[in-house]
Amino acid sequence: MVGNQPEGNAEQKPKLTRYSKEAPVMPTAPLSKISESPLFKELRESVAEETTAVTFACGETIPIASSLSELEDMVPDSKELRCTSCLPIDLRWDPSDKSVEARRAKITFPLEPHTQGNLERLIQDMEPATFGRGGQNVYDESYRKAVKLDPSRFSSTFNPYELGIVDAVAQALLPSLRHSQQPRAVKAELYKLNIYSGPSGKFKAHVDTPRSPAQFGSLVICLPLQFEGGALEVRHKGKAMTFDWSRANDGSGDQPPSICWAAFYSDCEHEIFEVTEGNRFTLTYNLYSVRGNGQLGGNFPWLDPTQLPLYNTIRDLLHDNDGWGNGGLIGYNCSHVYPHTNKSKLNFLLPDNLKGADMFMYEIFASLGLRVRFRPVMSDLGRVWGNPNHGDGSAVLPIVGLSSRWKTWDRIDERFEESFDEWAGRNEKPAPDRWWETREEEEEDEETTEGRE
Numbered sequence: 218m219v220g221n222q223p224e225g226n227a228e229q230k231p232k233l234t235r236y237s238k239e240a241p242v243m244p245t246a247p248l249s250k251i252s253e254s255p256l257f258k259e260l261r262e263s264v265a266e267e268t269t270a271v272t273f274a275c276g277e278t279i280p281i282a283s284s285l286s287e288l289e290d291m292v293p294d295s296k297e298l299r300c301t302s303c304l305p306i307d308l309r310w311d312p313s314d315k316s317v318e319a320r321r322a323k324i325t326f327p328l329e330p331h332t333q334g335n336l337e338r339l340i341q342d343m344e345p346a347t348f349g350r351g352g353q354n355v356y357d358e359s360y361r362k363a364v365k366l367d368p369s370r371f372s373s374t375f376n377p378y379e380l381g382i383v384d385a386v387a388q389a390l391l392p393s394l395r396h397s398q399q400p401r402a403v404k405a406e407l408y409k410l411n412i413y414s415g416p417s418g419k420f421k422a423h424v425d426t427p428r429s430p431a432q433f434g435s436l437v438i439c440l441p442l443q444f445e446g447g448a449l450e451v452r453h454k455g456k457a458m459t460f461d462w463s464r465a466n467d468g469s470g471d472q473p474p475s476i477c478w479a480a481f482y483s484d485c486e487h488e489i490f491e492v493t494e495g496n497r498f499t500l501t502y503n504l505y506s507v508r509g510n511g512q513l514g515g516n517f518p519w520l521d522p523t524q525l526p527l528y529n530t531i532r533d534l535l536h537d538n539d540g541w542g543n544g545g546l547i548g549y550n551c552s553h554v555y556p557h558t559n560k561s562k563l564n565f566l567l568p569d570n571l572k573g574a575d576m577f578m579y580e581i582f583a584s585l586g587l588r589v590r591f592r593p594v595m596s597d598l599g600r601v602w603g604n605p606n607h608g609d610g611s612a613v614l615p616i617v618g619l620s621s622r623w624k625t626w627d628r629i630d631e632r633f634e635e636s637f638d639e640w641a642g643r644n645e646k647p648a649p650d651r652w653w654e655t656r657e658e659e660e661e662d663e664e665t666t667e668g669r670e
């Protein structure tokens with residue numbers, strides 16, 4: 218993300234910094250007076266601190282009442298508008314054996330004792346859960362041991378909207394941006410039913426494959442069944458959040474049976490530790506950023522960037538005239554991954570699909586009148602050639618600010634691959650001279666696609 222200095226008096230008028238056309242190697246930002254200043258040092262340090270402090274995952278536990286009257290009792294104060302409990306959940310599926318009666322292809326959660334046999338039938342009817350590796354769907358029990366069912370084969374009475382889960386996710390992970398043109402909202406789309414069974418069900422560290430550039434996260438709902446182990450750990454920038462739902466939700470302890478849920482940005486690495494016993498039963502949803510329905514209530518939860526800790530630091534830096542001269546560029550490496558391989562989609566969706574700290578930085582820059590643009594920036598190509606295998610075998614393409622594994626995106630934009638090859642000297646064409654760039658002929662386009670200040 219790049220913020221140009223705002224238009225101001227003649228001295229502060231912005232001017233774009235360019236990299237020399239002759240530069241054949243990876244451009245690095247020229248040191249300027251301003252980038253060496255103590256204020257800039259403070260900014261770098263604060264950004265590093267603040268961006269790791271921003272939330273990347275959230276979750277909750279919702280108790281299940283056995284009946285409508287119990288549900289009413291569980292909410293003693295009628296003024297309590299928040300949805301704090303839910304009713305039992307029915308799940309029905311298409312059995313592989315068509316002669317199976319409908320009542321035998323149905324489970325109610327919390328599990329009714331007479332439906333134990335149905336649970337076993339469901340597991341039999343499910344399919345091995347594959348995952349994407351090197352652009353292909355593979356089944357490898359040493360990496361992922363689970364069974365899954367596609368939504369075309371099951372339906373359930375569970376609805377994450379009714380329980381306020383989607384609203385909670387929107388508030389925690391996708392608050393609306395003041396400087397976007399319209400409010401944004403969250404759409405949750407049912408993706409799979411998964412069962413991780415003991416003794417060795419698991420899903421080792423991975424990043425979910427986004428189904429579209431608008432997908433910003435994943436939602437996992439854990440239904441009440443007895444299991445041991447199987448904690449979900451979500452990681453981002455050296456921090457980890459663990460959601461351990463074993464015992465918590467089957468109602469066998471002091472607590473009522475419950476629904477547990479977690480949502481996280483899709484580029485965050487996560488892992489399901491081994492289920493040692495029982496069945497860990499989850500519904501997964503893809504989360505998309507969509508246009509909101511308006512603000513008729515006048516109570517839309519905008520972010521107020523002026524209240525963010527970094528706001529003052531950046532404002533002071535901009536007002537520090539000594540060093541800016543004819544203006545300049547401030548570069549900020551995004552802390553999450555975006556669909557950087559497709560320039561038109563990147564510009565079309567931004568800033569609406571910005572996540573966590575990136576969204577805060579955008580708001581700060583925009584509220585200070587900076588013109589914000591997004592650029593994929595290459596870095597450290599040696600890592601691509603030197604270490605083609607990373608973790609689960611996928612090649613790593615490091616991009617400053619947009620560090621990503623190839624496998625994260627299903628379709629790699631061909632133009633991007635071509636430029637990448639050119640840049641890396643893999644063919645005869647001259648290497649592109651700039652990645653951290655602004656091209657004169659693109660200026661008009663950018664105004665219409667990105668000029669959202």
Ligand SMILES: O=C(O)CCC(=O)C(=O)O
Nearest residue numbers: 420425437449489499501
């Ligand atoms: O079941 C879970 O906790 C998460 C599942 C998961 O990571 C996935 O399906 O990609």
Ligand SMILES: [Fe+2]
Nearest residue numbers: 423424425487
């Ligand atoms: Fe996942």
